[in-house]
Amino acid sequence: MGLFTRDKPKSDNGIMIQSERTSSFIPYNFGNDIYEKNLYDGLRFAVPVIDAALCKIVRLTGGYSVICNDGSMQEQLDRFIENVPVGISSKSLQSFTDMFLDSLITYGNAVGEIVIDDSGSQIAGLFNGNVCNLEVRNGSSPFERNFFIRNDNGSEIMLPYPERIIFSALNPPDGQIYGRSVLRGLPALSSILMRIYECIGQNYDRVGNVRYAVTYKPSGDIADRNMAKERAMQIASEWSSGMSGGSVKDFIAVGDVDIKVIGAENQLIDTNIPVRQLLEQLVSKLSIPPFLLGLNWSSTERMSSQQADILTSELEYYRRLITPVIKQVASAFLRLNGCCSEVTVVWDNINLQDEVELADARLKNAQAEEIEIRNAKNKI
Template identity: 45%
Template sequence: MRLFAKRDRPHVPEVQTCTTADRGIIPPLHLSDQPHEMRLYRALRDQVPVIDAAIMKLIRLLGEFTIKCADNQAQTMMDRFVSQISVGGTGTGLHTFICSYFDQLLTCGRAVGEIVTFEDGGIAALYNAPDEAVTLRMGDSPVDVRIFPNDLCAKEIEHPELICLTLLNPQPGTLRGTSILSGLPFVSELLMKIFRCVGQNFERAGNVRYAVTYHPPAGTGAVGARQRVKEIAEEWSRAMRDKGRVCDFVSVGDVNIRAIGADSQIIDCDIPIRHVLEQIAAKLSIPPFLLGLSWSSTERMSSQQADILTSELEYYRSLLTPVIEKIARIYLDSVRLDPAVSVEWSNISLQDETELASARLDNARAAQIEQSTEVNG
């Protein structure tokens, strides 16, 4: 008798935006198969950490959302679906899917996702597809968009209604979005040149080098002086290499130790670096503090920057809301409930918590004064 009975494996739904090369095996990495522009933007995020950090902060500042349904039964099932739906192979929750979707939208200018269903129509998982997984083509008219997988077969995707697709600022008459990083490669190249310049100058002047000079006493033979110099060099190298503890160098005789380049100064690149970072912040439509720069000196300018960022986040939310509603409606249809839904986002607050608390206190005092005035009146 077997200890564990063999069980039938559950049916694995087929993902339409996954090429045949990706099914069942780990495909080799062919960088030439990816668009050069997309590879450039991904490399930009890898090579300039402040850009990657700014995009990640934009994703976190996007905030949370809730889906409101028409009746209590639908609301209960929707809340469970939003928190428990599988995303890809390791993620869970609709918010996880939207964050990855938004990341791809900002970086590539186009985000692709798929609602993976069982044979009976129920939603099995949500899948964030790579940008290069699909190709968009115009049909019989410019408003007829057809989706094709980037596979050997040229067959159109059978169920396009299960594909979530969003373009960021597409050019009129085209099916290509515009990455938020477009225009930054030149500015980022200048930043990398400045960083390399700082590194070279640090190696020349910042990394202290020493000159150890030994003056042998009179009467010391050449052989004895050569042996003493060798011993000094070995001891000095040992003291410099030992990083685990501080080592003292002890020598007998006339030994002179000087730092090479002690009077040199590393070139101050703070101003050009700050200027480049400000250009990056302006391109990303984010306040400079997200890139490590301080706020402006006036409170009025800080409020303007907060308003600009708030309007940007509201625009991104307007792009993501139809995707969330589409997923929610398909789920409610699969469980035969009223598909009427609405998406409510949390309030965008960029103010300091201390200022918020102070404002609430002032409002409470004003309300108290008004009540006392009405009573006395």
């Protein structure tokens, strides 16, 4: 029976972590706070650039293969990695690590579970848990971790099999267990950006859905002034009929009638500069080159190459965080099958550079090495 489940616990003794919880018993400082999680979820929903950047980080991290030192177990290990169930909708260890990494960079923490079958001899599947429902505490030693969940009635339950729990934290502060989200510090900037976009939408509502001011000015004639109210009502009726009929109509009036577009003298505020400044802050925080997000900013070819190098180093960092997760799952599978061999994670190459440039760099390095060898021989 898995520790994580989508169903509601049947009793208080059930050891489960729900994928979604709305209980008011979770205090503000309990684990990775649910309000902070909702804030980051809303941030990705409200700002498409942020969601696109995080999705690209997960995809660009790339694939991998797991090599077992015992060659006789390699085929079974490959079959397990490709077909292990993940939740109720996915399969493969790659799917599990993709969702794990997405949670890690979004919330600063990620948790998963290795679910063992009823016989206790095989891995039934993997499950990505909700970090808001988990609390991690130090054990008897500095390197021991105890995991707790909280039921709807507010009681805490210690998970009896911590070795089945997979937990990672992103950049935890000194002396703390929980990590920090990549989105930390962005809500304030994003709220300003959303306010600007909201104002732009309101301005275009006023400009696109044009409103008119029709003014009737009666002449100095006494009869004309006495009939001013009736004529104004007649003009308003004919104008409304002409504007709402769905077809083009001529408007004919007698006397001094002035028609103006409301707000025609005003100009739309230029928002390019403030919007770009805010987007620059977001992009610098997410470490994604602007051209990968569809932002057409002026960028030289050399600058784009350097940005790709920086992104490569960022992806290598995330790979180092995910590698222990992969090893933990693969090692658990091998141990349950009676194999004590170690595993090695081999990641696919990150190719963000032009193949021609890479080949030219290898050629120049080979030529430089050859020149150094010749110079060394001449000195001898």
